Amino acid sequence: MPPQLIAPLVAEEVRAIGGWDVSILLQDYAQLMLVPLPGRGLSNGEPLPLEGSPAGRAFLSETIVEQRQDDGVRMFLPLLDGSDEIGVMSLTLDSVDDDDRRLLRRLAGLVADMLVTKNNYTDQFLRARRRAPMSVPAEIQWSLLPPLTMTTPQVAVAGILEPAYDVAGDSLDYALNDDVLHLAMIDAMGHGLNAAVLATVAVGAYRHARRAEAGLAELYAFMDTAIDQQFGPDHFVTAQMMRLNIGTGHLEWVNAGHPAPMLIRDHKVICALEGHGTLPVGIGGSTPLINHRRLRPGDRVLAYTDGLIEEHTTGGEQFGEERLIATIERVGPASASVQQMVRDLSHTLMRERGGITSDDATLFLIEWRGGTADHLTRPLL
Numbered sequence: 001m002p003p004q005l006i007a008p009l010v011a012e013e014v015r016a017i018g019g020w021d022v023s024i025l026l027q028d029y030a031q032l033m034l035v036p037l038p039g040r041g042l043s044n045g046e047p048l049p050l051e052g053s054p055a056g057r058a059f060l061s062e063t064i065v066e067q068r069q070d071d072g073v074r075m076f077l078p079l080l081d082g083s084d085e086i087g088v089m090s091l092t093l094d095s096v097d098d099d100d101r102r103l104l105r106r107l108a109g110l111v112a113d114m115l116v117t118k119n120n121y122t123d124q125f126l127r128a129r130r131r132a133p134m135s136v137p138a139e140i141q142w143s144l145l146p147p148l149t150m151t152t153p154q155v156a157v158a159g160i161l162e163p164a165y166d167v168a169g170d171s172l173d174y175a176l177n178d179d180v181l182h183l184a185m186i187d188a189m190g191h192g193l194n195a196a197v198l199a200t201v202a203v204g205a206y207r208h209a210r211r212a213e214a215g216l217a218e219l220y221a222f223m224d225t226a227i228d229q230q231f232g233p234d235h236f237v238t239a240q241m242m243r244l245n246i247g248t249g250h251l252e253w254v255n256a257g258h259p260a261p262m263l264i265r266d267h268k269v270i271c272a273l274e275g276h277g278t279l280p281v282g283i284g285g286s287t288p289l290i291n292h293r294r295l296r297p298g299d300r301v302l303a304y305t306d307g308l309i310e311e312h313t314t315g316g317e318q319f320g321e322e323r324l325i326a327t328i329e330r331v332g333p334a335s336a337s338v339q340q341m342v343r344d345l346s347h348t349l350m351r352e353r354g355g356i357t358s359d360d361a362t363l364f365l366i367e368w369r370g371g372t373a374d375h376l377t378r379p380l381l
Contacts, residue, residue: 025037158342239256260272309323
């Protein structure tokens with residue numbers, strides 16, 4: 001199936017069940033809008049906001065939204081690839097019953113799967129998601145990223161990067177290997193293309209060491225050597241490397257020059273996870289001490305880069321950690337999922353900074369849920 005034929009195929013399948021006016025809406029890079037995918041057979045309307053539109057409600061709630069109209073029922077179906085939200089499919093039917101809903105849920109799942117599978121073979125879907133020109137450094141950084149959302153019964157993660165179309169030195173990465181969730185947040189010194197290249201080497205070295213099953217101390221040393229050999233002693237990367245046992249809630253981390261992550265419990269910031277620190281990656285720090293913390297089910301850990309708190313507000317005052325904590329505690333209670341919280345938090349912080357982002361500002365949120373996922377291996381009877 002060539003990528004350009006996905007839209008006609010979806011439109012034809014919807015027509016076969018009596019539907020019309022089909023749209024596929026993809027989330028934009030800034031996580032603000034749902035943007036229509038162009039294609040033969042699809043309706044090309046205006047982008048729709050995540051907040052305040054039926055399509056946005058379907059996306060944020062991950063449930064079907066139905067809207068009665070004079071000519072039938074407008075359906076908005078979330079496009080989910082596992083736990084990663086791709087966008088929304090909308091269409092109109094004369095009437096809707098439970099059989100229609102079941103069929104449409106399956107169709108939406110297949111559409112999401114096709115979009116993800118074909119994404120590596122075309123620029124069509126990436127172009128559709130763009131609401132502004134993207135810089136070369138941002139192009140590099142987005143190509144490095146894993147899916148920004150992952151949800152399992154035991155753990156969930158979500159991330160967001162600002163400015164979405166001009167990010168350069170910030171990056172994040174994770175992998176779930178058996179019972180261990182590996183995470184890293186990286187902030188390369190400088191701006192522009194040099195920072196993007198530095199971050200690329202750092203992420204590549206991190207992945208290489210992680211896949212070789214290096215411990216946190218060895219991982220830090222490997223990244224440090226890779227940065228130093230490639231760029232010399234005048235270049236460095238601040239980094240936060242973590243390992244979370246999703247069975248026990250045991251969290252380990254190495255902080256190489258990053259702001260301390262925030263531990264959030266019951267929507268309150270309990271503390272900053274200070275612990276032992278070490279020099280940024282590339283400077284040649286000694287073997288780092290590993291920090292440890294036992295999480296409780298429901299705990300959230302928020303890692304962030306210094307662009308969030310070091311930005312100066314309109315009056316010249318630095319945004320600061322206290323205002324960050326106050327914003328977390330105000331936004332948290334209204335955010336059910338980690339993706340919703342990290343999105344709402346990022347957008348709220350941007351507004352409170354007066355829309356100013358002179359440096360990259362990245363958030364990465366982890367929620368440990370506890371329990372097991374053994375029930376998923378049992379056959380359905």
